[in-house]
Amino acid sequence: MLEKSEENPNHKGVWVFTEQIDGKLKNVGLELLGAGRKIADKLGEELVAVLLGYKVIELVKDLEAYGADKVILVEHELLEQFTVDAYTKVLAELTIKYKPSVLFIGGTLNGRELAPRLAARLNTGITSDCVDFDINSDGHLTHVKPFGKLMAKIICKTRPQIATAKPNVFKKLEPNWDRRAKIVREEIKINPEDIRTKILGRIEANKNPYGSIEDADVIVAVGKGLCSKENLKLIQELADLLGASVACTRPVVDRGWLPSSQQVGQSGKTVAPKLYIAIGISGATYHTVGMKNSDIIIAVNKDPKAPIFQIATYSIVGDLFKILPLLIDRLKKEVKEVKLSITTKGE
Amino acid sequence: MSKAGLRIIVCIKQVPAIQDIKIDPITHTLIRESMPSMLNPWDEIGVEEGIRLREKYGGEVTVITMGPMQAKEAILRCLAMGADRGIIISDKALAGADTIATAYALYMQIKKMKYDLIICGKISTDSETGHIGPHLAELLNIPQICYVKKVDLDIEKRRIIAHKEADEGIEIVEAPLPVLLTTAIGLNKPRLPTLKGIISSKRKEVKVLTAKDLGGSLSNYGLRGSPTFVDEVFEPPSRKPEMIFQGDPKEVVEKIVQVLLNKKLISSRS
Numbered sequence: 001m002l003e004k005s006e007e008n009p010n011h012k013g014v015w016v017f018t019e020q021i022d023g024k025l026k027n028v029g030l031e032l033l034g035a036g037r038k039i040a041d042k043l044g045e046e047l048v049a050v051l052l053g054y055k056v057i058e059l060v061k062d063l064e065a066y067g068a069d070k071v072i073l074v075e076h077e078l079l080e081q082f083t084v085d086a087y088t089k090v091l092a093e094l095t096i097k098y099k100p101s102v103l104f105i106g107g108t109l110n111g112r113e114l115a116p117r118l119a120a121r122l123n124t125g126i127t128s129d130c131v132d133f134d135i136n137s138d139g140h141l142t143h144v145k146p147f148g149k150l151m152a153k154i155i156c157k158t159r160p161q162i163a164t165a166k167p168n169v170f171k172k173l174e175p176n177w178d179r180r181a182k183i184v185r186e187e188i189k190i191n192p193e194d195i196r197t198k199i200l201g202r203i204e205a206n207k208n209p210y211g212s213i214e215d216a217d218v219i220v221a222v223g224k225g226l227c228s229k230e231n232l233k234l235i236q237e238l239a240d241l242l243g244a245s246v247a248c249t250r251p252v253v254d255r256g257w258l259p260s261s262q263q264v265g266q267s268g269k270t271v272a273p274k275l276y277i278a279i280g281i282s283g284a285t286y287h288t289v290g291m292k293n294s295d296i297i298i299a300v301n302k303d304p305k306a307p308i309f310q311i312a313t314y315s316i317v318g319d320l321f322k323i324l325p326l327l328i329d330r331l332k333k334e335v336k337e338v339k340l341s342i343t344t345k346g347e
Numbered sequence: 348m349s350k351a352g353l354r355i356i357v358c359i360k361q362v363p364a365i366q367d368i369k370i371d372p373i374t375h376t377l378i379r380e381s382m383p384s385m386l387n388p389w390d391e392i393g394v395e396e397g398i399r400l401r402e403k404y405g406g407e408v409t410v411i412t413m414g415p416m417q418a419k420e421a422i423l424r425c426l427a428m429g430a431d432r433g434i435i436i437s438d439k440a441l442a443g444a445d446t447i448a449t450a451y452a453l454y455m456q457i458k459k460m461k462y463d464l465i466i467c468g469k470i471s472t473d474s475e476t477g478h479i480g481p482h483l484a485e486l487l488n489i490p491q492i493c494y495v496k497k498v499d500l501d502i503e504k505r506r507i508i509a510h511k512e513a514d515e516g517i518e519i520v521e522a523p524l525p526v527l528l529t530t531a532i533g534l535n536k537p538r539l540p541t542l543k544g545i546i547s548s549k550r551k552e553v554k555v556l557t558a559k560d561l562g563g564s565l566s567n568y569g570l571r572g573s574p575t576f577v578d579e580v581f582e583p584p585s586r587k588p589e590m591i592f593q594g595d596p597k598e599v600v601e602k603i604v605q606v607l608l609n610k611k612l613i614s615s616r617s
């Protein structure tokens with residue numbers, strides 16, 4: 001096991017592992033370049049994107065546009081598919097060679113396997129699902145994440161300080177296609193025996209009848225206030241009218257009313273749509289960390305003291321079973337054609 | 348694999364029972380007894396999988412936890428489900444451990460044991476990091492397969508073929524034993540302990556270990572051995588609400604439709 005490297009001043013640089021799958025960059029990597037830019041500037045250090053794969057050089061221009069000062073590129077046949085063994089090996093060797101002080105890894109399923117394995121190999125600390133970062137007066141990275149009803153600031157004494165964040169938590173920078181970064185190619189020896197897990201095949205995911213929530217512009221979200229699965233009809237009708245995806249809180253998943261793919265919050269997904277309509281949701285911190293960055297939040301709750309009203313843009317105090325049928329009716333009849341007049345996110 | 352069959356270790360954790368009511372997985376009714384703590388649901392799936400594999404291939408299921416002595420309740424539940432023996436690592440010197448220090452303590456014990464399969468939960472409902480499985484696999488230098496939904500073993504060749512959740516669907520992965528798995532929802536439906544199981548659990552062995560039993564330097568355990576620590580806790584900042592609508596539902600709906608129109612979130616063609 002490696003010795004822990006305590007607060008070593010020789011560790012410099014803010015790194016982001018920018019994951020690609022099938023030659024496509026994951027958004028969360030670009031979002032973390034946005035978060036990393038701020039931290040790198042505060043430290044006065046370089047922002048480095050680390051790109052692993054095979055024949056992925058054309059992705060470098062995106063990393064430049066989204067803020068990287070330097071791109072470390074490792075191309076190898078055995079990196080074409082993600083395996084935790086090969087990716088851990090390469091990242092560990094790079095980290096030991098260059099000694100970055102911060103390493104951000106996107107919280108995709110692959111990232112969540114890779115980051116803790118790498119942390120154990122490097123014998124350094126790791127903080128998961130961060131929602132904010134800063135630099136404190138001692139030069140440590142502060143990792144902010146939910147902690148019960150409160151938020152916690154976590155410090156890591158060792159280097160590199162590894163952190164993961166979910167997709168949609170941080171914002172990408174505006175791309176600047178004229179930006180150029182230093183490109184460093186690294187050769188790392190990988191033997192087939194290094195990879196103990198062999199991928200035999202992949203079964204593609206089925207299409208989700210409730211709509212994908214990660215990139216939806218409008219989300220109609222429902223909580224336990226719905227009372228029963230039958231009442232989902234009402235929610236689906238409103239969502240259809242608005243061209244929205246349907247999301248929910250954890251108790252709704254626990255009760256089997258909706259699949260876990262629709263859950264928003266600490267143990268679900270993070271979303272940031274243009275409009276989030278929260279219906280019968282109390283607004284526990286575990287839920288709101290996953291949606292508070294939405295542009296407009298409309299909340300319907302019969303309890304005027306519900307915490308969701310502390311973050312809602314428009315608060316509707318009332319019984320959802322009275323409000324929703326009226327709203328659906330109004331949208332159907334009087335507004336002749338309901339059409340979402342907003343453009344798709346990212347365009 | 349030894350003649351004795353598969354040697355399976357399941358890492359389990361006792362977690363605070365969430366404030367939400369729990370649903371009985373079999374009767375789908377509310378469980379009303381207020382339980383202060385419970386077995387992490389992903390670990391329950393891990394214990395179930397261990398027992399099923401033992402029922403199929405023979406062998407032994409050991410459950411292990413690091414935590415306060417109270418966590419023995421969770422061990423006993425696993426034994427009542429059908430696990431063979433339990434180990435609880437409990438010591439004040441281990442308090443305040445982050446995931447690295449927790450995994451290190453588990454590693455110091457497990458490395459002394461013989462195993463073909465180690466099963467962890469995908470996450471624990473209280474800390475929700477999902478770090479322990481990959482940390483432990485790395486320390487033991489064995490392969491890991493996370494978020495497993497289906498397990499097939501080839502005992503002759505000492506290999507596992509697993510279906511796992513991946514970002515783009517389900518991946519089918521093969522690896523040699525010993526291997527560490529983490530459980531996904533849907534791997535199985537955990538059984539409830541039977542009365543017979545509860546009675547026989549009382550006769551099963553539960554070993555209690557301290558930091559000294561684990562060996563190694565105390566500075567690697569607990570808060571001292573943890574690279575990360577909580578520096579501060581604070582109230583989450585609230586956004587300023589812009590408008591509150593209440594009263595007659597008809598009027599409320601009218602106002603909100605106006606907002607949607609004004610903000611151009613919907614457009615009226617009338």
Ligand SMILES: Cc1cc2nc3c(=O)[nH]c(=O)nc-3n(C[C@H](O)[C@H](O)[C@H](O)COP(=O)(O)OP(=O)(O)OC[C@H]3O[C@@H](n4cnc5c(N)ncnc54)[C@H](O)[C@@H]3O)c2cc1C
Binds near residue numbers: 266279285320
């Ligand atoms: C470690 C951990 C992780 C968690 N992760 C998540 C997570 O990822 N996502 C998540 O959502 N939760 C999560 N939770 C659970 C979270 O703490 C809350 O319990 C949950 O968000 C509450 O869901 P809810 O708002 O649907 O239910 P409740 O809190 O029960 O709220 C229901 C609301 O509906 C209102 N209501 C009832 N009837 C009506 C009506 N007729 N009209 C209008 N309003 C009505 C009530 O006033 C109430 O405010 C987590 C908990 C823990 C401990």
Ligand SMILES: Nc1ncnc2c1ncn2[C@@H]1O[C@H](COP(=O)(O)O)[C@@H](O)[C@H]1O
Binds near residue numbers: 357471480
């Ligand atoms: N204190 C512990 N003792 C034994 N196993 C643990 C402990 N903490 C976590 N685990 C295991 O690691 C898994 C993931 O937990 P976590 O990393 O806390 O999200 C759990 O489902 C357990 O299998």
